Amino acid sequence: MYAFDFVKPSSIDDAVKALSAEGAQPIAGGQTLIPTLKARLNAPETLVSLTGIAELKGVCRDGDVLVIGAGTSHAAVARDAAAEFPGLAALALQIGDPAVRNRGTLGGSIANNDPAACYPAAVLATGATVVTDRREIAADDFFQGMFTTALEEGEIVTSVRFPIPEVSAYAKFAQPASRFALTGVFVAKFAEGVRVAVTGASEDGVFRWTEAEEALVRSFAPEALADLRVPDGGMINDLHGTPAYRAHLVGVMTRRAVKAAS
Amino acid sequence: MPKDIEAQGGIGASTKRREDIRFLTGNGRYTDDINLRGQAYVHFLRSDMAHGRINGLDTAAADAMPGVIRIFTAKDFEGVGGLPCGWQVTDRHGQPMQEPKHPVLAEGKVRHVGDPIAAVVAETPDAARDAAEAIVFDIDELPAVIDMKAALAEGATKVHDDLSSNLCYDWGFVEENREAVNEAFTKAAHVTRLDLVNNRLVANPMEPRVAVGDYDAWNDQSTLYTTSQNPHVIRLLMGAFVLGIPEHKLRVVAPDVGGGFGSKIFHYAEEAFCTFAARQLKRPVKWTSSRAEAFLSDAHGRDHVTTIELALDADHKFAAIRTETRANMGAYLSTFAPSVPTWLHGVLMAGNYTTPLIYVNVKAVFTNTIPVDAYRGAGRPEATFQLERVIDKAARELGVDPVELRRKNFIKPEQFPYQTPVAVVYDTGNYHATMDKLLEISDHAGFAARAETSKANGKLRGFGIAHYIEACGIAPSNLVGQLGARAGLYESATVRVNATGSISVYTGSHSHGQGHETTFAQVVAEMIGIDAGQVEIHHGDTSNTPMGMGTYGSRSLAVGGSAIVKATNKIIDKAKKIAAHLLEASEADIELKDGKFAVAGTDKSVDWAGVTLAAYVPHNYPLESLEPGLEETAFYDPSNFTYPSGGYGCEVEVDPETGKVEILAFSAADDFGNIVNPMIVDGQVQGGLAQGIGQALLENCTYDENGQLLSASYMDYAMPRADDLPSFRVDHSCVTPCTHNPLGVKGCGEAGAIGSPPAVVNAVIDALQRGGYTHVTHIDMPLTPARVWAAMQK
Numbered sequence A: 001m002y003a004f005d006f007v008k009p010s011s012i013d014d015a016v017k018a019l020s021a022e023g024a025q026p027i028a029g030g031q032t033l034i035p036t037l038k039a040r041l042n043a044p045e046t047l048v049s050l051t052g053i054a055e056l057k058g059v060c061r062d063g064d065v066l067v068i069g070a071g072t073s074h075a076a077v078a079r080d081a082a083a084e085f086p087g088l089a090a091l092a093l094q095i096g097d098p099a100v101r102n103r104g105t106l107g108g109s110i111a112n113n114d115p116a117a118c119y120p121a122a123v124l125a126t127g128a129t130v131v132t133d134r135r136e137i138a139a140d141d142f143f144q145g146m147f148t149t150a151l152e153e154g155e156i157v158t159s160v161r162f163p164i165p166e167v168s169a170y171a172k173f174a175q176p177a178s179r180f181a182l183t184g185v186f187v188a189k190f191a192e193g194v195r196v197a198v199t200g201a202s203e204d205g206v207f208r209w210t211e212a213e214e215a216l217v218r219s220f221a222p223e224a225l226a227d228l229r230v231p232d233g234g235m236i237n238d239l240h241g242t243p244a245y246r247a248h249l250v251g252v253m254t255r256r257a258v259k260a261a262s
Numbered sequence B: 001m002p003k004d005i006e007a008q009g010g011i012g013a014s015t016k017r018r019e020d021i022r023f024l025t026g027n028g029r030y031t032d033d034i035n036l037r038g039q040a041y042v043h044f045l046r047s048d049m050a051h052g053r054i055n056g057l058d059t060a061a062a063d064a065m066p067g068v069i070r071i072f073t074a075k076d077f078e079g080v081g082g083l084p085c086g087w088q089v090t091d092r093h094g095q096p097m098q099e100p101k102h103p104v105l106a107e108g109k110v111r112h113v114g115d116p117i118a119a120v121v122a123e124t125p126d127a128a129r130d131a132a133e134a135i136v137f138d139i140d141e142l143p144a145v146i147d148m149k150a151a152l153a154e155g156a157t158k159v160h161d162d163l164s165s166n167l168c169y170d171w172g173f174v175e176e177n178r179e180a181v182n183e184a185f186t187k188a189a190h191v192t193r194l195d196l197v198n199n200r201l202v203a204n205p206m207e208p209r210v211a212v213g214d215y216d217a218w219n220d221q222s223t224l225y226t227t228s229q230n231p232h233v234i235r236l237l238m239g240a241f242v243l244g245i246p247e248h249k250l251r252v253v254a255p256d257v258g259g260g261f262g263s264k265i266f267h268y269a270e271e272a273f274c275t276f277a278a279r280q281l282k283r284p285v286k287w288t289s290s291r292a293e294a295f296l297s298d299a300h301g302r303d304h305v306t307t308i309e310l311a312l313d314a315d316h317k318f319a320a321i322r323t324e325t326r327a328n329m330g331a332y333l334s335t336f337a338p339s340v341p342t343w344l345h346g347v348l349m350a351g352n353y354t355t356p357l358i359y360v361n362v363k364a365v366f367t368n369t370i371p372v373d374a375y376r377g378a379g380r381p382e383a384t385f386q387l388e389r390v391i392d393k394a395a396r397e398l399g400v401d402p403v404e405l406r407r408k409n410f411i412k413p414e415q416f417p418y419q420t421p422v423a424v425v426y427d428t429g430n431y432h433a434t435m436d437k438l439l440e441i442s443d444h445a446g447f448a449a450r451a452e453t454s455k456a457n458g459k460l461r462g463f464g465i466a467h468y469i470e471a472c473g474i475a476p477s478n479l480v481g482q483l484g485a486r487a488g489l490y491e492s493a494t495v496r497v498n499a500t501g502s503i504s505v506y507t508g509s510h511s512h513g514q515g516h517e518t519t520f521a522q523v524v525a526e527m528i529g530i531d532a533g534q535v536e537i538h539h540g541d542t543s544n545t546p547m548g549m550g551t552y553g554s555r556s557l558a559v560g561g562s563a564i565v566k567a568t569n570k571i572i573d574k575a576k577k578i579a580a581h582l583l584e585a586s587e588a589d590i591e592l593k594d595g596k597f598a599v600a601g602t603d604k605s606v607d608w609a610g611v612t613l614a615a616y617v618p619h620n621y622p623l624e625s626l627e628p629g630l631e632e633t634a635f636y637d638p639s640n641f642t643y644p645s646g647g648y649g650c651e652v653e654v655d656p657e658t659g660k661v662e663i664l665a666f667s668a669a670d671d672f673g674n675i676v677n678p679m680i681v682d683g684q685v686q687g688g689l690a691q692g693i694g695q696a697l698l699e700n701c702t703y704d705e706n707g708q709l710l711s712a713s714y715m716d717y718a719m720p721r722a723d724d725l726p727s728f729r730v731d732h733s734c735v736t737p738c739t740h741n742p743l744g745v746k747g748c749g750e751a752g753a754i755g756s757p758p759a760v761v762n763a764v765i766d767a768l769q770r771g772g773y774t775h776v777t778h779i780d781m782p783l784t785p786a787r788v789w790a791a792m793q794k
C-alpha cells in the first residue's frame, strides 16, 4: 500500500464534499479496493469511508419496490431481503465467504462493476434504479461495460430501488478459483414481462439476453429456451472457460434459473 | 490384561497433537514472529519479464530515497558462489547433466518472471518497496522459452547462453534394457498408448517463506531464521557453497513452520541474501514473502509431459512398459530438481506389478519459468499417474475389469522380497489385501445401484481405481551417492535423559505439520514405559540438534524415528547397567518393564527415576566402569527405502450439462506398516488426498507464451476447499511391517497425493464412458468443468 489520508464522514453531504478533493476515493467494505491497494495498483490520496453513514444502510419496502442502502452488506441483504425478495437474498448469500459478505456492500459491488460480479445481474434483471447523491440512473444506463459505470467523478451510489418481481432466481456457475460467477444468470418475472441478465460471460460485462426474455414471456419454462443460444462472439476467453463454453453455460444457467423460479 | 493403549499414550494411541494447542490458539512461533533489535527489511525487485538481457541498472534515485540503507545488485555478489544443486544426474551416454550457475541476484540476464534483479534494504518494508520502484533498469526483452518441445528444437533460444542447449539431461533407465523393451513391444499381443500431462502446481503452504539474517560481529556468528524443512541442509549448502561460512560460525533455525509440501526443502536466494546482507550491514535483515511473491519465487512442482506405452501378452500379463517424458526444470536447477523426474520417478515405474521389462526416458528441459522441484510425492505421483491411467485405458480397450487386470499382474504376497526391473527391491507388501479392503470400504459392489440413481437425476456416475506404490524413507546414503546425490540421507537423534527422569529428545527431522512432537514422544515413552508427557521433542535448530537431513519423502518416522529408537536403546542399555549396580544384580538379569527395572524372578526393582537420578547424582554408582550422565546420540542410515502401497477408489458424478465433477466418495486403503498414532496418520492421508484431488480437479499453474504467469493469485489458481472434498474413508488396517527398520514403519505423508489423481481421472473417464461419451479416453488434469465439457463435445 502507498500512504493515504483517511476520513470517515457521517453524512452523505460530508462524504460528497470530501470526495470533491483531488485524488479522493470512496471506500465501502474494502473487499475489492483493499486488495488493489495492497498490490499497489491504486494510489488514492484520500480514502473517504462510507461505513459511518447510517443513511446508506438498510433494507426497506416502499410499495412494490425494495429499497436497499448502498452501504448495506451482502450478509444484511441475505437476511433482511429474504421475506420480500427471496431471489435477491439468495444471490447475496452466494457472494464470496462469510467475511466478504459481512464487509462487502451492494454499492461497492455495482460501482466496481466487475464483469464477474453477482449483483449487477440482479440490478439489471429487475430494471432497478440506482440512486446517487445527485440523480437516479436506470439499470439499463448504469452498467457501461467491464469496470465501467455511468457514475461521475466523486458521485456516490446511495441506494438501489429494486422493483420486486413475482418470481425470480439467480443461477450461478462459480469460477473454480475465485468463485465469482464464471457465468451467472438472474431471471425476474413481472406482471408486465420477463427480464434476463447475464454476468460473468461477456467482455462487455453484464448484459440482457433479450431473445430469452421474449421466449419466456411466451412460456415461462426451461423448455421455452431449448433452441436458444447466445453467440460465442464477445464472450470472455480466459483460463477458466472458452467463449463457446461460456455461451453454452448462459443457456444452461438461464434454464436453471427459470426452473428455480417457477 | 490388555494394556490401555490410549491412556498410556504409547505406540498405537491416537494421542491428540500436543503442538496443536499452540498452533490453534495463535501462539506458534513462526519465522515472521521473530523480530530482532535494529532489524532492517529487504524488498526484492523482481523481473516482470520472462527473459531479457540486463544492460544496466541505475540505483542512484532509489539510493537517495528516505530510509534506504543499501541497494544490492549482482555486482555485490561477485566472489560469492551460486546456489548449489544437490543432485547430479548422469545422462544416457554417461555424461553429467548440464548445470548452469544460479546466482543469488540475476547476473547479465533475467530468466523468469520473478527472478530477483536487485535487493533494497531499508528501515521499513514500505521504504524498501518504494525505493525498489525507483530503480531504473534497462533490460532488452528476449524471446521467452516456455514450451518444452520448442525449447528442445534445433536453434531454439537458449535460457543459458553458456550451455550447449536447453537440455539439462537425457536420461535412460534401465538403459541396458532399451533394446529388449523395444523388442517386447514388437511381440506384444496388445499395446496401449497414452499421451498425458502432469500439470504444474504451486505448493502454496499456508505460511509463505520468511528469512531473517542476523550477525554478531563480536563473535563472528551468523544466524539465519528461515521457513525450512531441513535447517542443517541449508546450513551446509549455504555455508559451504554460497557464502563460505564454516558450520561453527553459522546457525540455522527453522522454528514453527506452517507447511512446506516440499517447497521449503530447497535453499533459496532470499536465505543467502539475508545472511549475507546482515554480515555486510551488521544489522539483522528480514524478508517476508507476500502471497503474490510466493507464486513467483517458491519452486513449483510436477510439470511433466509424457507418453507411456504398455505392452500386454495374449493372457493380459504386462510384458513391457516404455515411457518418454519431458520434465520442466524451469530457469535454474533448484536444490533437488534433477532427482525428481529420474531417481524418484523411474524406479517406481514397476508399480505393484510384475512387468519384467521397463524403459524410462526423461529429457529435463530449461525454460524461462520458475524452477520446478519436489512437491508432495515428488516423482512418485508422476509415475503412479501414468501407470494407473494406462492400465485403466488398457482394461477398457481389452474389455476387462480394471480391478481384475490389476490383480492378475500384482506381485503376489509370497514373491516378497521382490526385485523389480527398475533397481529397487520391495521388502514387503500385500496388494491383493489392500485392493480387497478398498473394494470393501468403498462398497464397490453397490456401485451399479448408485449409478442408476444418478442416471435418474440426470447425472453420470463413475468409479475409478488406482493402486500405488511409493518409495519412502529416503534413503540409503551409499545408494543415493551412487545415483548422484551430493548429500547423505541418514537421520540423527540425541536422547538426553534429565536427572528426574524426564527426557529431552533432539531430532534432525523437522516438523512442519506432521506432528513429530507427539508421535516421537509416543515412541520413546513406549520403549521405556513412561508417560509420553515426560518426553519433549526438540527440532529445527542447528545449534542444539545433531546434524540432520530434515523432513521430506515421508522419511521422518522411518528414518528419524529409527534414529530415536537407536539412541533410546543405548539409553536403556546404560540404564540397565546402573540398575544392576543399584540392585546388586547381574546386568543380564535386569528387565525393563512399565518404567521399572527389575531383577528377573525376584521382586527387587528400581524405578526409572531412581536410575536417572543415580546417573546424575552418582553417589552409589559404578564410576570405575561407567560414565555418569544419561545421554546418547545415534545416527541411523536405512538399508533400503520403505514401500507403502495402497488401493484408492473414487466415486464421482459428472453434470453432463456443465462438465462439473463432484466427488461423492473417496476411499483409501493403505498399508503403511506399523502405525504409531492412527489419528495423525488419518490426518496425513486426508491432507494428501485433498492435495491430490486439487491437482486432479482444480490446480493448474499456467504461463502464456511470453512467460507471464497467468495463474498468479488465488483468483485464478484454484486451491481445493473443504466443500470440494467428500468425507474421506481412510483405512490402514492392512499391515505388512517394513522388514528393515526397528519400528516396522513405512511412511504416510505423501501417499494421499500420490494415489488420488489417477483414481479421480479414472472415475471421470468411467462416468463419461458409461454415459455414452465413448470417444473420451483421456482428459488432462485439472479436470475443470470447461475441460470436461469440451472433451464431451465431439
Ligand SMILES: Cc1cc2nc3c(=O)[nH]c(=O)nc-3n(C[C@H](O)[C@H](O)[C@H](O)COP(=O)(O)OP(=O)(O)OC[C@H]3O[C@@H](n4cnc5c(N)ncnc54)[C@H](O)[C@@H]3O)c2cc1C
Residues within 6 Å of the ligand: A025, A026, A027, A028, A029, A030, A031, A032, A033, A034, A050, A070, A071, A094, A095, A096, A097, A100, A103, A104, A105, A106, A107, A108, A109, A110, A111, A112, A116, A117, A118, A119, A151, A155, A156, A157, A158, A178, A179, A180, A181
Ligand atoms: C474473497 C472474495 C470473494 C468474492 N466473491 C464475490 C462473488 O462471488 N460475487 C461478487 O459479486 N463479488 C464477490 N466479491 C466482491 C465483493 O462482493 C465486494 O465486496 C464488492 O465487489 C465490493 O464491495 P465493497 O463494499 O467491498 O467495495 P470497496 O472494495 O470498498 O469498493 C469497491 C469500489 O467501489 C467504489 N465504491 C464503494 N462504494 C461506493 C459507493 N457507494 N458509491 C460509489 N462508489 C463506491 C470504491 O471507490 C471502489 O472503487 C468477492 C470479494 C472477495 C474478497
